Amino acid sequence: MKLLSEKATCNSHGQDSSYFLGWQEYEKNPYDEIQNPKGIIQMGLAENQLSFDLLESWLGQNPDAAGFKRNGESIFRELALFQDYHGLPAFKNALVQFMAEIRGNKVTFDSNNLVLTAGATSANETLMFCLADRGDAFLLPTPYYPGFDRDLKWRTGAEIVPIQCKSSNGFRITKSALEEAYKEAKNRNLRVKGVLVTNPSNPLGTTLTRNELELLLSFVDTKGIHLISDEIYSGTVFNSPNFVSVMEVLIEKNYMYTEVWDRVHIVYSLSKDLGLPGFRVGAIYSNDDVVVSAATKMSSFGLISSQTQYLLSAMLSDKKFTKKYVSENQKRLKKRHAMMVRGLQSAGISCLESNAGLFCWVDMRHLLSSNTFEAEIELWKKIVYEVGLNISPGSSCHCTEPGWFRACFANMSEDTLNLAIQRIKNFVNSSAISTQAHSNQTNQNTNTNTKKKLFSKWGFRLSFNDRER
Ligand SMILES: Cc1ncc(COP(=O)(O)O)c(C=O)c1O
Numbered sequence: 001m002k003l004l005s006e007k008a009t010c011n012s013h014g015q016d017s018s019y020f021l022g023w024q025e026y027e028k029n030p031y032d033e034i035q036n037p038k039g040i041i042q043m044g045l046a047e048n049q050l051s052f053d054l055l056e057s058w059l060g061q062n063p064d065a066a067g068f069k070r071n072g073e074s075i076f077r078e079l080a081l082f083q084d085y086h087g088l089p090a091f092k093n094a095l096v097q098f099m100a101e102i103r104g105n106k107v108t109f110d111s112n113n114l115v116l117t118a119g120a121t122s123a124n125e126t127l128m129f130c131l132a133d134r135g136d137a138f139l140l141p142t143p144y145y146p147g148f149d150r151d152l153k154w155r156t157g158a159e160i161v162p163i164q165c166k167s168s169n170g171f172r173i174t175k176s177a178l179e180e181a182y183k184e185a186k187n188r189n190l191r192v193k194g195v196l197v198t199n200p201s202n203p204l205g206t207t208l209t210r211n212e213l214e215l216l217l218s219f220v221d222t223k224g225i226h227l228i229s230d231e232i233y234s235g236t237v238f239n240s241p242n243f244v245s246v247m248e249v250l251i252e253k254n255y256m257y258t259e260v261w262d263r264v265h266i267v268y269s270l271s272k273d274l275g276l277p278g279f280r281v282g283a284i285y286s287n288d289d290v291v292v293s294a295a296t297k298m299s300s301f302g303l304i305s306s307q308t309q310y311l312l313s314a315m316l317s318d319k320k321f322t323k324k325y326v327s328e329n330q331k332r333l334k335k336r337h338a339m340m341v342r343g344l345q346s347a348g349i350s351c352l353e354s355n356a357g358l359f360c361w362v363d364m365r366h367l368l369s370s371n372t373f374e375a376e377i378e379l380w381k382k383i384v385y386e387v388g389l390n391i392s393p394g395s396s397c398h399c400t401e402p403g404w405f406r407a408c409f410a411n412m413s414e415d416t417l418n419l420a421i422q423r424i425k426n427f428v429n430s431s432a433i434s435t436q437a438h439s440n441q442t443n444q445n446t447n448t449n450t451k452k453k454l455f456s457k458w459g460f461r462l463s464f465n466d467r468e469r
Contacts, residue, residue: 013154018380019044019146019396026390031416041420044390046202046358047411048236048275050332054325055274058315065314068307079306085299087116091309094316095283099268101322102235107247109285115295116309118302119282120232120269124151124196126302127265127284130294131226132158137190138228139181141165141173143361143397143404144203145230152196161185161192164400167363170352171204173197173212178219194226194263195219200233200243202404203397204361205238205337205354213249217260226263232282235273235326238334239355262288270312272358275328279308333358333410336417340409343421347428358410362391365403366429376402387427389420 002009022044031039059066066315068076089111096109117123132138134157135195140148141163152158163181166169178195185192195216199208208216220227229246237243246264255261266285271277281304284295316322341351341361349367368375373395380393383405394404409417 006205007155008125012149014146014149017146017149017396018377019392022384022390022392023381025384031388033415038388040384040388040390040466041416042390042411042422043407043409043420044392045411046272046339046408047277048272048329048333048358049412050410051275051325051329052262054321054328055276055315058318058321058325062314062318065311068310073391075310078423079310081307085296085303086297087304088309088313090317091304091313092116094286094313095268098316098322099234100320102273102326103243103245103248104418107245107251109247112286113285113292115284115286115292115299116304117282117284117295117299118280118304119271119277120230120267121147121151121282122280122299122302123267123269123282123284124148124150124157124228124230126295126298127228127291128152128156129298130159131228131265132156132193132293135159135190136183136193137188138160138193139163139185140200141171141176141177143171143203143394143399143406145198146392146398147395148196154465158193159188159190161188161190162398162400163195167352167401167404170206171201173208173215175215178215182223185460187263192223192225194228196228196230198230198232199246200231200237200356202233202357203359203392203394204352205357205359206352207241207243210244210249211243212255213246214466215336217246217249217253217255217264220263221255221258221260224259226265227260228265228267230267232267232269233272233357236330236333237356238330238337238360241355243356262286262291265291273326278310280304281308293356336409336414339414339417340407340421343418344424347421349424349428352404354380359408360408362405362407363403364405367428368403371402373402380405383424383427386421389423405428432438 026040026042029039030036031041064070068074068079092111092114096111096114101161119127137159138152139161142165148160148421149456152160161181163173163185165177165179182192196320197216200206216227231245234243234245240300247266250264252259268285269282270279307321344351344362349365354360364379367379376393376395383389391405397406
């Protein structure tokens with residue numbers, strides 16, 4: 001008799017994706033300037049460590065917030081006992097105001113429509129539980145965040161159908177790509193319940209244009225389906241064009257008193273904008289009362305601790321601080337992004353033009369031995385083991401074109417980023433020498449494969465067995 005459930009033993013969690021495997025490889029041999037200078041540098045983790053000093057300085061000036069105190073008096077007991085799944089009203093108010101601030105106060109949010117969740121991971125899954133039954137589908141533009149396979153599908157049984165976006169137009173969403181995906185879902189006998197976009201995009205680092213947002217709203221309007229906008233990176237937009245939230249376009253295009261108004265749901269989290277993924281703070285914002293009520297009940301399975309809510313309600317209510325933090329953080333991201341783009345450029349590698357996020361979408365198509373996903377994985381393994389950088393291959397983000405990689409730049413020091421860039425440069429130069437040697441030898445009509453020779457010591461260490469561990 002099988003003693004474990006299908007869920008516990010099925011293989012649909014996605015942990016064997018190269019995205020997560022890269023993390024495992026990094027864990028085995030992490031770079032450290034002193035202890036392990038030849039180790040792997042982690043560029044596969046979209047963490048924001050650039051503005052911790054600002055948060056720490058605020059904590060230093062506001063000892064009550066982190067010390068279970070209000071006006072100097074201990075509120076330890078209140079925090080230890082309180083846990084209503086509706087969340088602390090003060091925190092919800094502070095969070096909706098912060099969300100509005102990030103959107104330039106062009107829109108306002110009602111805290112009654114907000115559901116608190118343990119991060120955007122939980123928010124996205126909860127929305128799936130509210131909007132889709134097992135076997136129903138959501139359409140997602142590619143490339144998309146690899147975690148969605150786990151968050152949207154694994155426990156809910158929902159399906160993802162890709163909206164195929166292409167490099168030829170900068171991976172923009174088009175009407176024909178939306179229609180194609182819808183048709184594909186129908187061909188697979190799946191009921192389409194909605195579209196989910198990430199704005200700004202992970203992994204592209206680009207914001208959706210007004211045109212794209214209008215197109216999406218008109219598409220979900222015509223088809224009678226939902227739109228989820230994961231806006232977890234909304235505060236990371238460091239360059240023009242500015243961030244436009246779907247909420248802004250809903251209002252501008254007079255969807256307020258239509259059915260579409262209730263079918264648009266926003267996901268948010270403080271994991272990226274404040275760099276606090278460990279605090280597990282996320283939210284769903286929806287205009288549909290039934291969704292809000294169901295999601296609130298479901299949030300019992302992933303609440304934010306009252307201690308965290310208390311601390312962050314004090315921090316986010318400090319408007320002077322949030323204003324300074326948001327603008328300074330964006331300045332720092334902009335500088336990092338420029339460093340990364342310039343560094344890669346000097347190695348002959350270009351990035352998709354981007355204005356947001358904690359990563360670049362890097363074009364390494366010219367370094368592939370052939371235009372295939374096998375060649376992409378071959379190159380990725382070289383970059384992990386030989387170059388010592390864990391970046392994420394485009395295939396792990398379901399990109400339809402081989403040769404694109406996501407490389408993160410905000411989870412390390414400037415020195416480490418410079419070292420990473422130097423490592424890439426050395427690799428590209430040695431590959432160029434190898435290619436030159438190869439063509440010289442070909443000219444001499446020899447069959448020696450010099451590329452193979454140069455990389456012989458590397459030898460595909462990531463065997464199938466290694467992956468299973
Ligand atoms: C687009 C997107 N959504 C959701 C998440 C999950 O975030 P959280 O840490 O808030 O669960 C991530 C994390 O990388 C992400 O990139």
